[in-house]
Amino acid sequence: MAMKFERQAEGRFLLDVQGYVCPHPQIYTKKALEKMKSGDVLEIIFDNPSSSESIAAMIDSMGNELIEQNRSGGKFDWKIRKG
Amino acid sequence: MEDAVSKKNQRWAFIIIGFFALVSVLTYAHNEYYIYLSAYLWFGLIYGMCLQYGRFCFASAFRDLFAVGVPRMVVGIMIATILFSFVSAFVTATGMSTFHSAPTSIHATVAGLIFGIGMVFAGGCASGSLYKTGEGNGVALMVVLSISVTQAIFVDIGGWFNKLVPQSWHESALAKKLPAVINAGDGWVDQYLAGYVWNQPIKKFSEMLGLKDASVAGALLGDFLVGVVLPAAVLLLVVYFFWVRNNYRKKLTKERGDHLTFKDELAGYWGMIMSSKRTAVAGLFLGIACGLQMFVIEGLRIKFGVKNAGALLSKMGHDFGLSINGTVFDPGYWYVTTQEAQWVGWVFNKLGWNNMDNIYFGLNNGIPNPAINPADWMSLALIGGAAVMALLSNEFKFKKPTMELATWAIIGGFFMGIGSRLGLGCNVGAFFVRVAMGDASGWLFGLGMIGGAFIGVKFFNWWTERKMAKEMAAMNF
Numbered sequence: 001m002a003m004k005f006e007r008q009a010e011g012r013f014l015l016d017v018q019g020y021v022c023p024h025p026q027i028y029t030k031k032a033l034e035k036m037k038s039g040d041v042l043e044i045i046f047d048n049p050s051s052s053e054s055i056a057a058m059i060d061s062m063g064n065e066l067i068e069q070n071r072s073g074g075k076f077d078w079k080i081r082k083g
Numbered sequence: 084m085e086d087a088v089s090k091k092n093q094r095w096a097f098i099i100i101g102f103f104a105l106v107s108v109l110t111y112a113h114n115e116y117y118i119y120l121s122a123y124l125w126f127g128l129i130y131g132m133c134l135q136y137g138r139f140c141f142a143s144a145f146r147d148l149f150a151v152g153v154p155r156m157v158v159g160i161m162i163a164t165i166l167f168s169f170v171s172a173f174v175t176a177t178g179m180s181t182f183h184s185a186p187t188s189i190h191a192t193v194a195g196l197i198f199g200i201g202m203v204f205a206g207g208c209a210s211g212s213l214y215k216t217g218e219g220n221g222v223a224l225m226v227v228l229s230i231s232v233t234q235a236i237f238v239d240i241g242g243w244f245n246k247l248v249p250q251s252w253h254e255s256a257l258a259k260k261l262p263a264v265i266n267a268g269d270g271w272v273d274q275y276l277a278g279y280v281w282n283q284p285i286k287k288f289s290e291m292l293g294l295k296d297a298s299v300a301g302a303l304l305g306d307f308l309v310g311v312v313l314p315a316a317v318l319l320l321v322v323y324f325f326w327v328r329n330n331y332r333k334k335l336t337k338e339r340g341d342h343l344t345f346k347d348e349l350a351g352y353w354g355m356i357m358s359s360k361r362t363a364v365a366g367l368f369l370g371i372a373c374g375l376q377m378f379v380i381e382g383l384r385i386k387f388g389v390k391n392a393g394a395l396l397s398k399m400g401h402d403f404g405l406s407i408n409g410t411v412f413d414p415g416y417w418y419v420t421t422q423e424a425q426w427v428g429w430v431f432n433k434l435g436w437n438n439m440d441n442i443y444f445g446l447n448n449g450i451p452n453p454a455i456n457p458a459d460w461m462s463l464a465l466i467g468g469a470a471v472m473a474l475l476s477n478e479f480k481f482k483k484p485t486m487e488l489a490t491w492a493i494i495g496g497f498f499m500g501i502g503s504r505l506g507l508g509c510n511v512g513a514f515f516v517r518v519a520m521g522d523a524s525g526w527l528f529g530l531g532m533i534g535g536a537f538i539g540v541k542f543f544n545w546w547t548e549r550k551m552a553k554e555m556a557a558m559n560f
Contacts, residue, residue: 001485002485002487003550003554004554005551005554005555005558006554006557006558007558007560019482019483019485019488020488021206021207021215021220021222021223021488022140022142022143022146022206022207023143023146023147023150023151023203023206023540023543024206024543024547026147026150026151026153027150027151027543027544027547028547028551029151030150030151031547031548031551032551035551035555035560047480047482048220049135049138049218049473049476049478050138050140050143050207050211050215052138053138053155053359053361053362054138054143054147054151054153054155054156057153057154057155057358057359058147058151058152058153061152061153061327061330062152062330063330063333063334071477072477073477073480074219074477074478074479074480075480
C-alpha cells in the first residue's frame with residue numbers, strides 16, 4: 001500500500017502509512033506535522049509496532065499532543081494535535 | 084484504547100513455547116549433549132522477547148536521533164551495554180568468559196559505516212530484522228534473506244575480485260601458511276582476513292591500562308568502568324546537549340518562564356534516560372541475559388569437556404560441515420550474522436558449490452546442518468520469542484512487502500552482509516558484545532555505524548520529501 005497524506009477537512013489531516021516499516025512512519029509523521037499549522041489535527045494510521053515508541057517520543061519532544069490512541073489487530077490509529 | 088488479547092493469539096503463544104519445550108525435552112532424551120543447543124535456544128527466546136517488548140533495534144538508535152530527534156534507543160542500548168558489561172566483568176574475572184577480542188584498526192569503522200547505511204535502508208539492524216520477522220513482517224524476512232545470501236557469497240568470492248587485493252595482503256596471507264585446502268591466496272575475504280585483519284593489534288581497555296583482563300581489577304576497572312561506563316556517559320551527555328536539552332529548555336521556560344538550574348539539567352538528563360520505560364526495561368533484561376549466557380555456555384563446555392560445539396556434534400555422529408579444525412561457529416554469547424551465512428552456505432554446498440575452501444567456513448565456522456547448528460537454534464528461538472511477545476500484545480500481523488520496501492530490504496541486507504563480514508560481526512557481535520567486553524574495536528565499529536546512519540537518514544529525508552511533495556501537490560496544499 002502506498003503512503004497517503006490527505007486533507008479530510010479544514011485543519012484535519014490523515015496520514016496512512018500502513019505496510020511501511022522503520023523509519024518511514026516516523027519520518028512521514030514528522031514531515032506531515034511540520035507542514036501543518038498549530039492547532040491542526042493529524043490522524044496517523046500505521047502497523048509497524050517499532051515506530052510507536054519513536055513517534056510517541058517525537059510528539060512529546062516537539063511539543064505536540066497525542067489526543068487519541070487506538071490499536072486493533074496490529075493497526076495503530078492515533079490522533080495528534082499540533083502544538 | 085487497546086484491544087484485548089484474543090484466545091487465538093494466546094493459544095499460538097503457548098504453542099510456540101510448547102514447541103521449544105518439546106524440542107528441548109525430546110532431544111535431551113535422545114542425547115544429553117543436546118542440552119548445549121537448548122541453552123542457546125532458551126537464551127534466543129529471551130532475547131526475542133526482550134527485543135520485541137522494548138522495540139529494541141540498534142538501527143533506530145542514531146537513525147531516529149538524526150531523523151526525528153528521538154534519543155530513546157541510544158539510551159536503551161547504553162543501558163543494555165552497561166549491564167551486560169557489568170555482568171560479564173564478573174564472568175571474565177572468574178575465567179568463565181567465552182569472548183575472543185577482535186583486531187582493532189580502521190577496518191572496523193569502514194565496516195560499521197557500510198553496515199550503518201545498510202541498516203537504515205533495511206529498516207532494522209541484524210537483530211532487529213530477526214525480531215521483526217517474529218512480528219510477521221515480510222520486509223524483515225527479506226532483509227534476513229538478503230544478509231544471509233550476501234555473506235555466503237561474499238566470503239567465498241574470488242576470480243576477478245582477487246585483482247582488487249593489494250599485493251601486500253596476498254603475500255601476508257600466504258605467509259600465514261594455512262592448510263593448503265583453505266587456499267588462502269585465493270578469495271578476497273581470505274586475503275583481507277589473513278593478509279590484513281589478523282595483522283592488526285588487539286586492544287582491550289584493561290590491557291591498555293596495564294591490567295590483566297581476566298582479573299577483578301582488569302575486568303571491572305579497565306573494561307567495565309573505563310571501557311564502557313565513561314564513554315557511554317559521555318555519549319549520553321552529547322546526546323542530551325545536542326538533541327534533548329533545547330526542547331526540554333523550551334518546555335520548562337514555557338511552564339515557568341525562567342532559566343535552567345543545575346538541578347533542572349540533572350532532571351532533564353534523567354528524564355531522557357527514563358523517556359521510554361519499555362526500552363530501558365528491555366535493555367536491563369537483555370544486558371543481564373547476555374552476561375549469563377556466557378556463564379552457562381562455558382559451564383556446559385566444562386561439564387562436557389569440550390571447547391567448541393563441533394566436538395559435541397562429532398560425538399553425536401554429525402560430522403558433516405565441521406571446519407578442518409573440527410569446529411563450528413559457537414560464540415558462547417549472543418550473535419546474529421554468522422549463523423545466517425552458515426545456513427545459506429549449507430544450502431549452497433548441498434547444491435554443489437564447494438565453499439569450504441575458505442577461512443570463514445572451511446577454517447573457522449563450518450557449515451553444519453542448520454537443524455543441529457547451536458547458533459541457528461538461538462536465532463530461530465529469537466524469532467519465536469518475538470512472535471510470542473507480539474501475539475500477547477496484539478502486535479502480530481503478517482505483512483507482505485511492497486515493491487518499494489522489498490527494494491530497500493534487499494539493498495539494506497546486502498550492505499549489512501558486506502559490513503558484517505568486513506567487521507567480523509554485526510551490530511551485536513561487532514558492536515554490542517565487543518564494547519561490553521572492553522574491546523576498543525567495538526567503539527570503532529560503532530563510530531562507523533553512526534556515520535552510516537547519518538548518510539542513510541540523509542537519503543531517506545530526500546526520498547520521503549519527494550513523496551510528500553507529490554501528495555501535497557495533489558491536495559493543493
